[in-house]
Amino acid sequence: MNRNLAQYETARRFTATPQDNEILIFSNANAMLANAKTADAKTRISALFHNQRLWSAIVKDLALETNQLPAELKQNLTDLGIWAMQYSTRAMGEDLSLDPLIAVNRDMIEGLQAQRAAAPPPLPPRGDLASAGLVQSAV
Template sequence: MHNAAQAYASTAKTAKVDQRELEADLFMRAAAKLQAARERFADEQLVDEALEFNKRIWAVFLPSIVDASNPLPAELKGNLASLGIFVFRRMDEIYAKPAAERLDILVSINADIAAGLRGQAAA
């Protein structure tokens, strides 16, 4: 996973796109994949791919949130860290007890994070 974080950081440094917009796009892509998996929940490969994509994004995002050099206010960092822990637990629950409706909250969280990164009110 360390290589994924390095690749993400490298891309973020060289990308012409605003960092926050890049992150928002990733969270929206994850939300879309999870929504598609929810709609076709019987397709185990689609569900696995959506969950794996989501896991990779959160595995990079979460450590960057709790990093001491992150300038976000401590309370916001704590809230986002708690949210990240919830996301990982929910994904574990989906693997343990598959149910399409368990994906709904992950779709919502990712869309809300994307909206926040874009400075928009959550839907």
């Protein structure tokens, strides 16, 4: 990766919201699943394994005491995650359609986008309050 691109990626990681990162992760999983629909068995299993790991991480996060989502939403997402993991596992050995997994991930992306749109704008990085118009410079 060239130096300018690396600097851009570093800056993007620090300014991206959690929803931005989650959208990117689900989008990547969906791209892999879409590609696997017409690819060889190795690519299919790799995409399904990636999707399974994604949902496993989500389910683990939902189980943490520090997760502040409402209990009902955590339960619904946990149920969905368990289904996605089980379906991914079955699809590794059977010729199941990948469309249901892609649809669930797409629904998650749409929900995250709606959540991001409803959130207040992020504060500027520290030390940049004057350029953001939040602090007037002394003249």
